[in-house]
């Protein structure tokens with residue numbers, strides 16, 4: 001029985017040693033090679049002083065080296081923390097500090113970049129690219145390790161946008177991933193013949209689906225590298241050439257590929273499952289895809305990082321018609337429960353048709369909360385009020401839902417200013433907080449134009465500055481402090497009063513009109 005996620009990999013390495021486990025660009029590694037490498041590299045991590053349960057981040061572009069890194073970290077009884085290789089210095093430093101990281105796994109390119117970004121940081125750098133498996137002085141023993149970790153221990157910590165300006169580290173234990181992956185492999189009948197694509201960045205939890213379904217099934221995991229992602233239409237050819245059979249992505253990718261006009265009925269003969277998750281799935285785009293590829297099963301999955309990728313799913317039976325306004329996020333997956341907190345504050349178990357309110361999620365895959373932040377954890381991870389017999393956490397998603405006639409949940413929107421932009425989860429409050437820390441900024445409000453036209457979607461900021469400060473300087477500082485996808489494309493300065501509603505709050509609608517028309 002598997003209780004630690006790396007065991008999925010080792011079991012498949014026993015069964016399919018010579019099969020390609022992971023490939024990226026033209027580099028591929030077999031199950032056996034990766035199994036032996038990660039055994040040896042895990043010992044190297046341990047020999048460098050990492051103790052069971054410690055957090056070890058890795059910082060590099062997505063590549064076979066990333067797979068070598070996270071698998072080895074897990075095998076060292078540690079938990080991995082993927083860091084975006086494009087992170088600006090401040091964010092990188094904040095994640096390292098929050099993880100109390102004593103070691104950072106890098107490759108050649110990211111080692112250089114790290115030294116440029118944080119020349120005075122004392123974290124120990126270990127380069128996965130220069131480690132050779134047979135080098136015994138560096139701990140090159142490739143034999144199987146005995147694990148100290150239990151299924152309740154943390155496998156990874158993923159950092160998501162935090163409204164206070166500091167990213168939140170979501171702590172996910174092995175058992176949560178196993179619970180999710182057992183369902184996914186069973187539901188989508190993923191097997192060793194599958195070619196599974198990984199489109200999501202590794203610091204986004206959608207990648208959990210790709211990595212561990214492939215590893216459990218003994219399938220090949222094809223990593224979509226950053227350069228390929230930058231010219232999205234090329235992905236059509238890539239998916240076809242790689243004979244991808246399982247493709248999990250955010251809906252905006254489907255929209256952009258559709259708009260590229262490169263989709264042809266014979267583009268994906270090998271594709272079996274197309275799974276969209278992470279943001280609203282537009283019915284019209286879905287209908288186009290479904291008509292083009294009738295041999296493919298389309299599924300809408302839903303869930304925040306805090307419940308381990310997805311807690312509900314809906315297999316779309318037929319292409320949505322023009323009257324369809326939203327595709328349901330479906331019903332709870334096995335071993336997860338969906339509850340609704342209605343307007344008067346009461347929490348409804350097994351909510352029936354028409355019930356509307358905030359979605360609360362219960363089950364084995366609910367995270368342990370936010371790393372080092374008990375306050376924020378307590379606000380959104382609450383004890384199930386229906387009993388106090390045992391520890392039974394409900395995660396309060398902040399998502400508004402309603403139950404339809406068939407008992408499916410319909411996503412209605414957010415209760416706060418969290419947004420999804422190009423698949424990235426962003427708290428507008430985080431951008432506001434960061435702008436607020438820049439010298440000379442008096443006031444800042446950040447809004448999002450959630451246009452149905454993908455090319456019009458934009459983050460915009462209204463700023464007022466003290467005398468003698470320049471907007472250009474604010475823009476430069478912002479680029480250095482935030483990941484590119486969080487930097488507002490429109491930044492407008494004003495000397496006038498910011499528009500406010502009758503109760504004195506910022507009138508975000510008027511600000512949006514002012515900035516985006």
Ligand code: AMP
Pocket residue numbers: 160205276277278279280281300301302303304305306329397399411414420424425
């Ligand atoms: P993340 O933690 O990045 O996965 O973002 C989670 C948030 O994305 C959820 O709380 C929702 O607001 C949104 N989301 C995820 N899946 C869906 C979906 N299928 N439909 C609509 N919104 C979604």
